[in-house]
Amino acid sequence: MRFQKLDLNLLVALDALLRERSISRAAEHMHLSQSAMSSALARLRAYFDDDLLISVGRKLELTSRAEVLKEAVRDVLMRVDTSIxxxxxxxxxxxxxxxQLAVSDYTAATLIPHLLALAEKQSRAVRFDLIPVPGRPQRALESGDADLMVISRPYALPDHPTExxxxxxxxxxxxxxxxxxRAGELTLEQYEAAGHVAVQPPAMDRPSLENWFKERYVKARHIEVTTFSFVSAPYLVMGTERIAIMHARLAQLARKSLPVTLFALPTPTPHLEQVQQWHRHRTRDPGLIWVRGLLHEAVLRMDAEPDQGPTA
Structure with a gap:
């Protein structure tokens, strides 16, 4: 099919080329031969009268025209996918x-098991692919690599809906x-003087949970261990005098299998807000509406049997 003399099938190839910045990877993504993708690039260059991708050393970089086309082409294809x-x-x-759900290992351990249990009651064929929350969440939504993300509110994107x-x-x-x-208490002075285990999720370009508190509430901190995984934090305090700040729900799960003790933070802190987010063009996607509803049900199921909270 052609529109204004452009073979619209080439838009899919263009999208893959601009995202991958590699002829071989774009070809693999589209299940084409490398020669077929090279031919598609040549036709695109002729139509737009622009190189689109140029060699810089061993890499391919986008031209200024390609940078402008990148978001426009992705937006068109996303609209086609969601509307037609x-x-x-x-x-x-x-x-x-x-x-495809982009989630942290914290969410995968606490909320997602309840989502899967609820989904299985309605379908044994629907599948879920859990992927890490990427360093550039907007790219994941707009490329279609993630259908939905479950993230902390500070990481939510301003251009897409959230719940x-x-x-x-x-x-x-x-x-x-x-x-x-052993003492049964954790004072602010002890907290400030102790060594800490900090979580820094991979590729995140915003402050980690640990730094977030350091910047706003507690000035004296000694970060002695950092980890990429929220789930690993309670294991890393074992046999030490260190302290890990954790999501309360995940800490309560850890307490069921590890000899750990939970304390409230010795300084007032606001709650964290977990949200789900999807691409603005997919708000009316019936499948995603189903998943979004299940996630709300999963929250109720997760909290149906509350554990004991941390020590006051």
Whole structure:
């Protein structure tokens, strides 16, 4: 099909080329041969009268015209996908659709098991692909690599819709053999003087949870261990006098299998807000509406049997 003398099939190739910045990777993404993708690039260059991709050393970089086209082409294809290609109705009992959810390991451990349990009651064929929250969340949504993200409110994108899922508290986790656990209290002075385990998720370009508190609430901090994983934090205080700040729900899960003691933070802190976010063009996607509803149900299921909170 052609529009204004442009073969519209070439738009898909152009999108892959601009995202991958590699002829071979774009060809692999589209299940084409490298020669076929090279031919498509040549036709695109002729149509736009622009090189689009130019060699800089061993890499391909976008021309200024390509940079302008990149978002426009992705937007057009996303609109086509959501307006035409997406089925007008979604029946989970009849669908084998795969949903790609960008989540942290904290969310994967606490909320997602409840989502999967609820989804299985309605469908044994629907699939879920959990991927890490990328360093550039907007690119993941706009490229279609993620159908939906579950993230903390500060990481949410201003250009796409969000829904609040729940509020989360944070608490301190220490080894049950530590002096803090034996004393049964954790003062602000002890907290400031202690060594800490900090979580810095990979590729995140905003302050980590640990730095967030350091900048706003507690000045004296000694970060002795950093990790990319929220789930690993309670394991890293074992056998030490260190303290880890953790999401309360995840800390409560850890307490069921590890000899750890939970304390409230010795300084007032606001709650964290977990949200779900999707591309603005996919608000009416029936499948995503189903998943979004299930996530709200999953929150209720997750909190149906509240654990004991951290020590006051």
């Amino acid at each position: 290609a997406t089925a007008p109705e979604f029946d989970p009992s009849e669908s084998d659709r795969k949903f 609040t899922l729940y509020q989360e508290e944070v608490c301190c986790v220490v080894c049950s053999d530590s002096r803090f656990a």
